[in-house]
Amino acid sequence: MTLDPPWRPPAWELDPSQPLYEQIAHRIRVEIAAARLPKGTRLPSVRDLAASLRVTPNTVMRAYAELEQDGLLETFRGQGTFVAREPGVEARARARIARQAFEHVRRVAADLGMRVEDLLRLGAEEEGGDEDARSH
Amino acid sequence: MRAAIECDRVGFAYAKRPILHEISLRIQAGEMVGLLGPNGAGKTTLLWIIAGILRPEAGHVRVLGQAPGWRTLFHTALLPERGHLPGWLTVGEWFTHARRLYPDWSEESERRLVADLALRLDRPIARLSRGEVTRVGLITCLARRAEVVLLDEPFTGIDPLGREIIASAMVRECGELGRTVLMATHDVRELEPLFDRVLFLKDGSIAADETADAIRARGLSVASRYREVFSP
Numbered sequence: 001m002t003l004d005p006p007w008r009p010p011a012w013e014l015d016p017s018q019p020l021y022e023q024i025a026h027r028i029r030v031e032i033a034a035a036r037l038p039k040g041t042r043l044p045s046v047r048d049l050a051a052s053l054r055v056t057p058n059t060v061m062r063a064y065a066e067l068e069q070d071g072l073l074e075t076f077r078g079q080g081t082f083v084a085r086e087p088g089v090e091a092r093a094r095a096r097i098a099r100q101a102f103e104h105v106r107r108v109a110a111d112l113g114m115r116v117e118d119l120l121r122l123g124a125e126e127e128g129g130d131e132d133a134r135s136h
Numbered sequence: 137m138r139a140a141i142e143c144d145r146v147g148f149a150y151a152k153r154p155i156l157h158e159i160s161l162r163i164q165a166g167e168m169v170g171l172l173g174p175n176g177a178g179k180t181t182l183l184w185i186i187a188g189i190l191r192p193e194a195g196h197v198r199v200l201g202q203a204p205g206w207r208t209l210f211h212t213a214l215l216p217e218r219g220h221l222p223g224w225l226t227v228g229e230w231f232t233h234a235r236r237l238y239p240d241w242s243e244e245s246e247r248r249l250v251a252d253l254a255l256r257l258d259r260p261i262a263r264l265s266r267g268e269v270t271r272v273g274l275i276t277c278l279a280r281r282a283e284v285v286l287l288d289e290p291f292t293g294i295d296p297l298g299r300e301i302i303a304s305a306m307v308r309e310c311g312e313l314g315r316t317v318l319m320a321t322h323d324v325r326e327l328e329p330l331f332d333r334v335l336f337l338k339d340g341s342i343a344a345d346e347t348a349d350a351i352r353a354r355g356l357s358v359a360s361r362y363r364e365v366f367s368p
Contacts, residue, residue: 014329016325016328016329016352016357016358016359017352017355017356017357017360018352018355019349019352019353020329020348020349020352021349046311047307047308047311047312048308050307050308050311051304051305051307051308051311052304053329054300054303054304054307054329054330055307055329055330056168056307056311056329056330056331056332057166057307057310057311057314058166058167058168058332059329059332
């Protein structure tokens with residue numbers, strides 16, 4: 001069996017004040033959710049991804065382990081790590097990202113003492129307002 | 137997990153001036169650890185004790201389960217901050233010598249590193265810049281298959297782009313074998329993504345021993361934590 005060359009990650013800038021493995025897992029999850037990383041795509045080896053992102057191999061191992069636990073990646077001994085082939089992988093990745101985005105909105109709403117619906121409505125109005133301002 | 141480096145209440149004084157006091161630490165095999173602190177904190181002395189160059193005056197050291205000595209020298213590679221490479225040799229001649237000096241030398245790694253770090257082999261070591269001497273020292277460390285790698289200020293004299301290239305090469309060469317790396321530096325910002333864990337050395341004692349992720353989970357970078365630990 002011949003393997004395709006593994007997918008090359010874009011040059012991600014990582015924030016040093018947040019856990020690096022979480023950021024790497026999140027970026028890969030987004031790629032899967034957006035179908036830029038289709039089912040069955042081979043990921044770089046731990047060592048290659050660590051070298052290209054300039055992080056420790058343990059960091060990449062932890063990111064891969066988290067994504068495996070979520071069922072988004074699967075590792076086959078001697079072959080490497082792949083985007084899981086089971087159906088619904090994209091949907092699952094999207095659901096997780098949506099939940100994180102929602103939690104963020106809820107936190108902001110709580111900070112402001114607003115209801116989530118009101119915050120979203122205000123945000124939509126503001127964006128509409130910006131577009132009006134730009135078109136004039 | 138197996139401990140690659142263990143120190144148990146290690147103490148050291150130089151001409152009656154205390155340098156290290158009750159240093160206890162444990163580094164797992166395959167970990168990449170930063171030994172951080174300002175100049176004069178005792179980082180170099182601790183690396184030299186682990187490398188077997190200096191003997192501790194108190195306490196015990198174990199490298200791969202053994203006291204530092206001729207046996208552990210085979211498994212330990214040290215990049216000294218101020219190396220003394222023979223200046224009359226060219227870079228290529230030095231590597232030819234090193235191949236015979238070190239039984240664990242990998243010519244494949246050497247070739248890869250020389251290409252990546254863009255070193256010219258035909259120049260005498262005496263004419264190299266500070267950064268080029270650091271590169272020769274790094275290649276001498278990383279081309280060996282030593283399980284424990286000790287680096288003292290690995291970015292001395294190297295520009296930002298060169299640092300990125302070296303960081304990649306370091307991860308690649310060490311990740312392959314699951315090597316244990318201990319890096320002493322005060323250059324935290326550039327190196328912090330390469331640390332699984334950090335030891336803060338303050339006036340000869342370990343002021344804090346934390347995983348980088350535990351620091352980041354509090355919304356701090358290792359550089360900010362460094363400032364917290366060392367600002368008066």
